[in-house]
Amino acid sequence: MTLAQPIFKKVAVFGVGLIGGSFALALKAAGGAKDIVGVGRNPANLQRALDLGVITQLEIDPARAVAEADLVLLAMPVGQMKGVMQAIAPHLAPATIVTDAGSTKQDVVRLALQYLPNHLPSFVPAHPIAGAENSGVDAARADLFRGRNLILTPLAETSNAAIERVKTAWQLCGMTVRQLSAAAHDQVFAAVSHLPHVLAFALVEALAARSNAEDFFRYAGSGFRDFTRIASSSPEMWRDICLANRDALIQELENYQEELQQLRRMILDSDGDGLEKLFERARTARNEWLAQDEKK
Amino acid sequence: MTLAQPIFKKVAVFGVGLIGGSFALALKAAGGAKDIVGVGRNPANLQRALDLGVITQLEIDPARAVAEADLVLLAMPVGQMKGVMQAIAPHLAPATIVTDAGSTKQDVVRLALQYLPNHLPSFVPAHPIAGAENSGVDAARADLFRGRNLILTPLAETSNAAIERVKTAWQLCGMTVRQLSAAAHDQVFAAVSHLPHVLAFALVEALAARSNAEDFFRYAGSGFRDFTRIASSSPEMWRDICLANRDALIQELENYQEELQQLRRMILDSDGDGLEKLFERARTARNEWLAQDEKK
Numbered sequence: 001m002t003l004a005q006p007i008f009k010k011v012a013v014f015g016v017g018l019i020g021g022s023f024a025l026a027l028k029a030a031g032g033a034k035d036i037v038g039v040g041r042n043p044a045n046l047q048r049a050l051d052l053g054v055i056t057q058l059e060i061d062p063a064r065a066v067a068e069a070d071l072v073l074l075a076m077p078v079g080q081m082k083g084v085m086q087a088i089a090p091h092l093a094p095a096t097i098v099t100d101a102g103s104t105k106q107d108v109v110r111l112a113l114q115y116l117p118n119h120l121p122s123f124v125p126a127h128p129i130a131g132a133e134n135s136g137v138d139a140a141r142a143d144l145f146r147g148r149n150l151i152l153t154p155l156a157e158t159s160n161a162a163i164e165r166v167k168t169a170w171q172l173c174g175m176t177v178r179q180l181s182a183a184a185h186d187q188v189f190a191a192v193s194h195l196p197h198v199l200a201f202a203l204v205e206a207l208a209a210r211s212n213a214e215d216f217f218r219y220a221g222s223g224f225r226d227f228t229r230i231a232s233s234s235p236e237m238w239r240d241i242c243l244a245n246r247d248a249l250i251q252e253l254e255n256y257q258e259e260l261q262q263l264r265r266m267i268l269d270s271d272g273d274g275l276e277k278l279f280e281r282a283r284t285a286r287n288e289w290l291a292q293d294e295k296k
Numbered sequence: 297m298t299l300a301q302p303i304f305k306k307v308a309v310f311g312v313g314l315i316g317g318s319f320a321l322a323l324k325a326a327g328g329a330k331d332i333v334g335v336g337r338n339p340a341n342l343q344r345a346l347d348l349g350v351i352t353q354l355e356i357d358p359a360r361a362v363a364e365a366d367l368v369l370l371a372m373p374v375g376q377m378k379g380v381m382q383a384i385a386p387h388l389a390p391a392t393i394v395t396d397a398g399s400t401k402q403d404v405v406r407l408a409l410q411y412l413p414n415h416l417p418s419f420v421p422a423h424p425i426a427g428a429e430n431s432g433v434d435a436a437r438a439d440l441f442r443g444r445n446l447i448l449t450p451l452a453e454t455s456n457a458a459i460e461r462v463k464t465a466w467q468l469c470g471m472t473v474r475q476l477s478a479a480a481h482d483q484v485f486a487a488v489s490h491l492p493h494v495l496a497f498a499l500v501e502a503l504a505a506r507s508n509a510e511d512f513f514r515y516a517g518s519g520f521r522d523f524t525r526i527a528s529s530s531p532e533m534w535r536d537i538c539l540a541n542r543d544a545l546i547q548e549l550e551n552y553q554e555e556l557q558q559l560r561r562m563i564l565d566s567d568g569d570g571l572e573k574l575f576e577r578a579r580t581a582r583n584e585w586l587a588q589d590e591k592k
Binding site: 130131149151189192193195196199200204208213215216217219222226228230231233238242259260268272276277281286287289290292 | 524536562586
């Protein structure tokens with residue numbers, strides 16, 4: 001989808017990294033935005049984004065950045081969300097739509113209720129499901145979101161008009177838009193994303209903590225590489241996610257610990273039948289998921 | 297390395313699947329073998345291997361297969377090891393070297409002590425570290441082993457001459473040959489391979505067992521796909537590995553369970569510093585390993 005005329009005159013992107021930068025590139029490529037102002041704490045990074053043609057302007061001052069903006073995307077780490085909301089709240093025009101790209105949603109909703117209480121009709125929490133091993137504006141690309149899911153978790157207060165505008169912006173980036181409650185979102189992602197990340201970090205840590213870790217790493221193969229790929233993700237971001245989605249993550253972790261305990265029992269008992277059946281169920285479920293996923 | 301003249305006149309491969317088939321292709325491509333006889337329980341599979349040019353002859357009878365063979369590779373599932381050893385033992389000439397490709401080594405050593413007691417000087421246990429998501433002879437390829445590690449775990453009884461011959465065969469396939477005790481091998485692979493497989497199977501199983509599993513799988517992304525890739529591996533093979541390497545695997549699993557318990561505590565306590573440090577250590581360790589691995 002490419003537009004004859006931009007539907008957003010001015011878009012402000014807070015945090016011009018992989019996600020914010022790719023959003024800017026994709027929206028511009030689709031002809032969806034005229035001016036894209038990059039905002040952040042690090043002027044060198046903003047200059048880099050400008051040089052790369054990811055944004056059309058840079059801005060250090062949050063108040064000036066949101067002035068007359070149609071759309072504001074909060075794409076910085078969740079840990080900075082509160083500060084940015086506080087900084088922009090007094091300067092938001094009622095018509096300015098604010099959305100975010102955080103990996104957890106109940107915490108963002110809580111922050112919005114507290115720090116953007118007068119702006120809730122125009123606040124649309126969102127989570128684009130896309131990522132890459134690399135981060136930072138240099139990794140940004142216009143096709144990062146193509147064919148992927150975006151989850152909207154609107155508040156009861158959010159207006160339909162605001163939802164539609166945010167939906168359109170992300171659809172222009174190539175995403176399929178779905179809607180969930182913030183609580184359901186956080187439970188689902190605790191299971192399919194946050195828990196796997198924690199498990200991968202834990203595995204590498206357990207190995208690295210040995211005195212003879214090198215003797216082990218030397219023999220690790222491609223299975224290990226893929227299994228632990230997500231353990232190369234940003235520690236800061238995953239710290240924030242663990243803290244923000246603590247309750248759902250703990251529930252998933254405990255569920256998984258029970259599963260492991262059961263498996264441990266089967267191995268101890270040399271229960272070959274039980275193990276084979278469990279592995280078979282898992283393989284079948286994964287292959288069915290893959291087949292579904294490829295159809296998309 | 298390609299030879300002017302084959303160093304093996306007759307090689308017998310028991311189990312012509314991904315590993316056995318790729319060994320046959322690689323050895324032939326390097327000019328290392330004249331005749332490669334495929335042996336197995338499934339005539340249709342052997343015929344397929346013959347049609348694909350993976351083997352030069354097929355054989356159903358183990359006695360005839362090993363007659364006058366220079367080298368015998370046992371590449372069928374570990375669960376069939378005992379039966380094949382019993383079948384070939386009375387027919388092995390002293391000069392015929394026997395090796396295997398099993399993922400666990402102490403159990404193969406135990407079986408050899410019991411079922412090939414007169415053939416130990418010519419028995420060389422081995423583990424080629426290579427695999428792929430697919431299995432079966434159709435997935436076999438001559439470059440599967442190129443640049444990868446082969447671990448030899450010879451017995452005290454194994455002759456140096458036999459070790460050298462097996463080493464040469466795998467080097468012709470492009471592998472780097474290393475040597476470990478069978479016990480050290482099993483401990484290392486419990487940590488870097490067997491445990492990750494068990495963890496991946498357990499994660500998919502825990503998800504698939506939910507009544508609303510589809511609602512979860514729908515949102516799983518590329519991180520989940522890579523993390524669980526090894527859960528698409530053969531259930532039969534992984535059952536055998538869990539049973540064969542039970543003690544080392546249980547030790548690794550318990551170690552990991554303790555690591556998870558610690559992580560769970562940090563999340564419950566909202567210990568952001570502790571979490572970030574742990575994630576940072578894991579990321580650094582993984583990235584250093586990757587850098588080392590790419591240098592190879």
